[in-house]
Amino acid sequence: MTPTIITTLLLPIAVGVIMFGLGLALAPSDFARVVRYPRAVVVGLLIQTVVMVPVAFCLTQWFALPAGLAIGLMLLAAAPGGPTATIFSHLAEGDVALNVTLTAINSVVAMAWLPLVLTWSLEHFLGAGQYVPPPTQKLVEVATVIVFPVFIGMVVRAVAPRFAQSAVRPVRVGSVLVLAGLVAIAFVGYREVVVQQFGAVGLACLVFNLISMTVGYVVPRAVRLPPPQATAIALEIGIHNAALAIFVALTVLQDPVAPVPAAVYSLVMFATAGGATLWLRRRHLAGLADSRRIIATSQDTR
Numbered sequence: 001m002t003p004t005i006i007t008t009l010l011l012p013i014a015v016g017v018i019m020f021g022l023g024l025a026l027a028p029s030d031f032a033r034v035v036r037y038p039r040a041v042v043v044g045l046l047i048q049t050v051v052m053v054p055v056a057f058c059l060t061q062w063f064a065l066p067a068g069l070a071i072g073l074m075l076l077a078a079a080p081g082g083p084t085a086t087i088f089s090h091l092a093e094g095d096v097a098l099n100v101t102l103t104a105i106n107s108v109v110a111m112a113w114l115p116l117v118l119t120w121s122l123e124h125f126l127g128a129g130q131y132v133p134p135p136t137q138k139l140v141e142v143a144t145v146i147v148f149p150v151f152i153g154m155v156v157r158a159v160a161p162r163f164a165q166s167a168v169r170p171v172r173v174g175s176v177l178v179l180a181g182l183v184a185i186a187f188v189g190y191r192e193v194v195v196q197q198f199g200a201v202g203l204a205c206l207v208f209n210l211i212s213m214t215v216g217y218v219v220p221r222a223v224r225l226p227p228p229q230a231t232a233i234a235l236e237i238g239i240h241n242a243a244l245a246i247f248v249a250l251t252v253l254q255d256p257v258a259p260v261p262a263a264v265y266s267l268v269m270f271a272t273a274g275g276a277t278l279w280l281r282r283r284h285l286a287g288l289a290d291s292r293r294i295i296a297t298s299q300d301t302r
Contacts, residue, residue: 016149018082018243021171022103023153024164040095043220044102044233045109051219052237053077053117055211060125063204067125068257071118073204076245076262078117080106085232085239087173088273092280094231102236107150114248198264205265209272213238217280231280239273242266 056077060070086099157164216237220230245262249255 017171017174018241019107020149020153021168021174022107023150023155024157024168024171027154027157039223040098040220040225040229040233041101041105043223043225044098044216044236045105047216047219047233047237048081048102048106049078049109049113051215052212055215056208059204059208063200065201065204066257068255069201069204069261070125071121071253071255072245072249072258072261073201073208074117074121075114075249075258076240076242076265077208078110078114079241079245079248079262080110081236082239082241082243085235085273088235088239088277089232092231092235092277093228093284094235094280095226095228096232098229098232099236102233104150106236107241110244118248118252198260201261202264202268205261205268206272209238209265209268212240213272213276227280227284231284234276234280235273238276239269240265242269 053074056073059065060073065073081099081103085103086096088094089099090096153164213234216234217230220233221227225233240262242262242265246259249259249262
């Protein structure tokens with residue numbers, strides 16, 4: 001695939017805006033939350049890395065995905081949670097601070113995890129010695145696009161905290177719009193490929209998304225994490241950084257088929273995340289009502 005304005009300009013800008021927005025919401029203390037919420041952070045990270053990548057691999061086998069689509073789904077599974085998970089978590093009465101922490105740590109972990117999963121996927125689906133390993137220069141460029149905007153955002157927050165605080169919400173909303181625009185651009189630029197492959201990968205993306213959010217909620221509750229933290233983890237696991245997956249697929253792999261799963265997933269995840277947010281919010285409010293009722297009853301009996 002020859003470089004286009006999409007891969008050389010629009011994709012880096014889109015990912016940069018999203019990561020800058022993440023940086024505006026981060027402070028060094030956010031990384032220290034690992035000490036405050038060790039169990040929640042560890043559970044979220046383990047689900048994101050140890051659980052979801054094998055789940056994605058099983059789905060590639062179950063749906064018999066072609067090599068390009070299978071690699072794209074594995075790449076998506078290895079991508080960290082998206083910053084927009086924080087927005088949905090806020091609406092669902094989740095632990096937003098935990099979302100910020102998980103997104104930050106996942107983004108750092110992805111610097112090593114994503115290349116490992118990508119290299120293994122290329123070797124497994126294309127065969128040993130039958131592919132060109134991802135260029136080191138391209139991986140460095142990806143790292144720069146991810147890390148540098150986050151660093152700039154954190155510096156802005158440290159230097160001008162009031163401005164950063166007022167800008168966080170608009171930039172988050174802008175990130176959603178940028179992601180939507182990025183997906184639209186990917187569809188327009190590669191619409192023939194997306195249309196051809198949608199039937200093959202659409203159901204796989206839907207199943208992967210539903211499994212992600214279900215596991216992301218059920219496992220934390222099983223280890224007795226409170227509902228707000230389980231909500232945060234469920235949305236963090238279910239809302240992947242599709243923009244990053246598309247960026248890596250097009251710039252590192254230079255394959256028009258590999259970004260299709262991320263493009264399709266980004267459409268699916270917003271629809272399912274919206275439904276999950278409504279359900280989780282109602283569940284949370286119902287739980288609060290029950291708690292207040294129990295407290296009122298206990299006070300009346302005294």
